[in-house]
Amino acid sequence: MLILYSVFFYIFLLIIFILTTVLFFKIEKIKALNSRIDRLQKLVSELDEQAKLIVRTDIELNKTQEELDKKIMALYALQHISREISKNLDESTIFNHVQSSYIEDMGFEKSLIFLWDDKKREFKNVLNIGYSRTEEESITHKLEVDLYLKLIETNKTISSFYSSDELLSKKIKELFKVNLFVIAPILPKEGTKGFIFVGTESSGAVLTAGNEELIGILANQISQALENARLFEKTWQAQQELERKIEEKTMQLSSALEEIKLISKRKTDFVSAVSHELRTPLTSIKGYASILLSESLGPLSEAVKERLEKINRHSNELTKLVNDLLDISRIEAGKIVMKEEVLNLKEIILEVLDLINVQLKEKEIKLTVDLAKDAEYVLADRQQLERVFINLLGNALKFTPPKGKIFIKTSSIDKLCQIDITDTGIGIPQESLRSIFDEFYRVDNPINQQVKGSGLGLSLVKRIVEAHGGNIWVRSKLNEGSTFSFTIPKAEKTG
Numbered sequence: 001m002l003i004l005y006s007v008f009f010y011i012f013l014l015i016i017f018i019l020t021t022v023l024f025f026k027i028e029k030i031k032a033l034n035s036r037i038d039r040l041q042k043l044v045s046e047l048d049e050q051a052k053l054i055v056r057t058d059i060e061l062n063k064t065q066e067e068l069d070k071k072i073m074a075l076y077a078l079q080h081i082s083r084e085i086s087k088n089l090d091e092s093t094i095f096n097h098v099q100s101s102y103i104e105d106m107g108f109e110k111s112l113i114f115l116w117d118d119k120k121r122e123f124k125n126v127l128n129i130g131y132s133r134t135e136e137e138s139i140t141h142k143l144e145v146d147l148y149l150k151l152i153e154t155n156k157t158i159s160s161f162y163s164s165d166e167l168l169s170k171k172i173k174e175l176f177k178v179n180l181f182v183i184a185p186i187l188p189k190e191g192t193k194g195f196i197f198v199g200t201e202s203s204g205a206v207l208t209a210g211n212e213e214l215i216g217i218l219a220n221q222i223s224q225a226l227e228n229a230r231l232f233e234k235t236w237q238a239q240q241e242l243e244r245k246i247e248e249k250t251m252q253l254s255s256a257l258e259e260i261k262l263i264s265k266r267k268t269d270f271v272s273a274v275s276h277e278l279r280t281p282l283t284s285i286k287g288y289a290s291i292l293l294s295e296s297l298g299p300l301s302e303a304v305k306e307r308l309e310k311i312n313r314h315s316n317e318l319t320k321l322v323n324d325l326l327d328i329s330r331i332e333a334g335k336i337v338m339k340e341e342v343l344n345l346k347e348i349i350l351e352v353l354d355l356i357n358v359q360l361k362e363k364e365i366k367l368t369v370d371l372a373k374d375a376e377y378v379l380a381d382r383q384q385l386e387r388v389f390i391n392l393l394g395n396a397l398k399f400t401p402p403k404g405k406i407f408i409k410t411s412s413i414d415k416l417c418q419i420d421i422t423d424t425g426i427g428i429p430q431e432s433l434r435s436i437f438d439e440f441y442r443v444d445n446p447i448n449q450q451v452k453g454s455g456l457g458l459s460l461v462k463r464i465v466e467a468h469g470g471n472i473w474v475r476s477k478l479n480e481g482s483t484f485s486f487t488i489p490k491a492e493k494t495g
Contacts, residue, residue, distance in 0.1 A: 080102060081097055081098055081102050081218060081221070084097035085097050085098075085221060085222060085225040090229060091191070091192075091226060091229040091230065091233070094222065094225050094226065094229065095113060095126050095127045095222075098111070098113070098127055098129075098222075099129075100129045100130070103129050103130075103198060106198070106211070106214055106215070106218075107200070107205070107207075107211050108180075108182075108198040108199060108200050108211075109130050109178075109199070109200040109201060109202065110129060110130030110131060110176070110178060110197075110198065110199050110200065110201075111127060111128075111129040111130065111196065111197060111198045111199075112125060112127060112128055112129070112131065112136070112139065112176070112196075112197045113125070113126050113127035113186070113194065113195070113196045113197070113222075114126070114140070114143070114148070114194050114195055114197075115186070115192045115193070115194035116149070116152070116192060116193050116194055117192075118192075121145070122145065123140065123143050123145065123148065123194070125140050126194075127196075135177070139175060139176060142175055143175075147168075148195060151183065151185065151195065152185040152186075152187060152193050152194065152195055153185075153187075154185070155185050155187050156185070157182065157183070157184040157185070157212055157213075157215065157216040157219070158182075158183050159180075159181060159182040159183070159207060159211075159212045159215075160172075160173065160179070160180050160181050160182075160207060161180070161182075161207040161208065161209060161211070161212055173199075176197060176199050177201065178199030178200055178201055179199075179200065179201055179202065179203055179205070180199055180200050180202075180205055180207040181197065181198065181199035181200075182197075182198050182199070182207070182211065182212050182215040182216075183195055183196070183197050184196050184215045184216045184218070184219035185219060186219050186222050186223050186226065187223055188223040188224070188226045188227035188230070189227055190227050190230045190231065191226040191227050191229070191230035192226060195219070196215065196218065196219050196222065198215055290312065338380070338381040338384060338467050338468055339381045339382075339383075340379050340380055340381060340468070340489075341379070341380070341381075341382065342377055342378075342379060342491040342492075342493070343377065343378050343379075343380055343382055343385065343491070344376065344377060345371065345375065345376055345377065345378050345410060345417065345419075346369075346371055346376065348382070348385055348386060348389065349369060349371075349389060349408060351386065352386055352389040352390055352393060353367070353393075355390065356390075356393055356394065356397055359397055360397065360406075363397070363400070363401075363402045363403075363404070364402055364403045365397065365400055365402070365403070365404050365405065365406060366403075366404075366405050366406070367405075367406045367407075367408070368405070368406070368407050368408070369407075369408045369409075370407070370408070370409045370410070371408075371409075371410045372409075372410050372411050372412055374412040375410045375411060375412040375417040375418075375490060376493065377490065377491040377492065377493050378417050378488045378489060378490060378491055379468075379488075379489045379490070379491040380468055380488050380489070381464075381468070384464045384467075384468075385464075385468075385488070387460070387461070387464060388461050388464055388465060388486065391457040391458065391460065391461045392421045392461060392484050392486075393406070393408075393421065394457070395457065395458070395484075396421055396422075396423035396425065396482075396484075397423075399423065399425035399426050399482070400423045400424055400425035400481075401424075401425065401426070404423065404424040404425060405423070405424045406421070406422070406423045406424075407420070407421070407422040407423075408420070408421055409422070412490065413487065415489060415490055416470065416487040416488065416489060416490060417487065417488050417489070417490045418485060418486070418487050419485065419486055419487075419488065420483055420484070420485045421483065421484045421485075422481065422482070422483040423481050423482055423483075424481045425481050425482060426478070426479060427476045427477050427478040427479050427480050427481055427482055428474065428476040428478070428482055429478050430477075430478075433474060433476065436458055436474055437458050437459055437461075437462040437472070438459060439456060439459040461486075465486045465487070465488070468488055468489060469489055470486055470487040470488045470489070471486065471487050472484070472485065472486035472487075473485055473486075
């Protein structure tokens with residue numbers, strides 16, 4: 001029996017041990033589960049916070065996106081206004097491009113632009129957005145001139161977003177009946193000054209520094225547009241005045257030119273008439289002098305012969321002068337027609353050289369001729385071209401000292417032949433170059449003082465060259481020689 005109780009006792013102890021062990025493991029498992037539950041609850045809490053953060057961030061992003069969209073719209077509106085007004089050069093139509101939709105895109109409901117009329121000493125409204133006609137007139141009437149002129153002169157943008165003067169801000173809100181506003185000065189360097197006002201009645205609207213800056217930029221753009229318009233107006237007026245003066249001067253010059261032409265014609269007619277009248281007595285004088293010199297009317301003493309020879313020589317000089325005057329007059333009047341033919345330039349030059357060869361030898365002057373192969377033939381009047389060479393070579397010979405040099409060179413320039421006659425003579429003063437081809441002009445130098453001349457040779461040469469469609473000019477330096485150049489039409493060699 002005792003053994004049986006002992007067995008039951010150990011069995012009971014075993015059962016208790018087993019139950020205790022099982023309970024211990026259950027408790028540990030429960031603790032592990034509770035720990036996991038705590039972690040899950042913490043994770044759920046963290047996820048909830050993250051979800052709330054995501055929602056808040058999404059809301060803020062949406063809000064930021066809306067703000068960005070508004071700013072982009074405002075920038076687009078500013079860009080469009082700036083582009084349109086910058087192209088406009090008429091001050092009266094600049095403000096037509098500032099439309100209500102653009103002002104709304106920039107975040108405002110109302111806008112007024114005032115320009116200062118300095119003559120009337122008052123502000124003039126040039127833009128009205130969001131106000132009735134009555135409201136506009138009331139605001140214009142109540143504007144404090146000195147206050148707003150002072151605001152313009154400060155050249156600073158003011159707004160309800162930032163204002164150091166609460167009283168001023170309140171007065172502006174009451175006058176323009178808004179809760180938020182921006183006023184920016186319009187102050188061009190030249191032109192009418194003024195200011196732009198924008199505002200909104202909405203109590204829920206928000207005004208930022210960005211809005212204020214945009215209106216400041218718009219005011220500057222308007223200032224620039226007004227300045228450009230004023231400068232364009234001044235330029236246009238100056239151009240009109242210049243055109244008027246040019247037209248007046250043109251009429252005066254035309255009148256003077258007609259008068260000069262008339263005087264020139266009268267001079268030409270007078271010279272021609274006088275020259276014709278002189279020819280007859282000159283011919284008689286020369287004829288009688290020749291008869292007397294021939295002694296057909298009786299023998300003459302040496303003294304008489306000497307004086308008759310002077311009469312004959314001076315008659316020849318006067319006849320040449322009269323002939324030159326007549327030729328100049330006829331060429332000017334178009335009465336002499338150049339008998340143009342194909343001429344060999346070398347032959348013309350050689351014929352002229354035969355005439356002056358004796359003088360060249362007397363003064364021991366070396367003459368060189370350089371004729372271009374592509375300028376051998378010219379289209380000209382033989383007699384007149386010879387006169388050109390005789391006059392130019394005669395002058396070169398006259399003003400070149402003994403043992404000097406003369407060069408004749410030809411070259412081809414398009415359809416013209418250019419002839420250059422260069423000498424190593426005394427040259428021409430610079431102040432005389434512009435008058436050298438004028439009628440009766442003679443350079444004041446020792447040679448001209450000793451040798452008589454009419455001053456018609458170069459004038460006649462110029463008219464002959466121009467009658468052929470060419471030009472003549474001179475390059476010269478005192479004591480370094482001269483080069484007379486002229487052009488004449490080229491011609492192709494015939495048969």
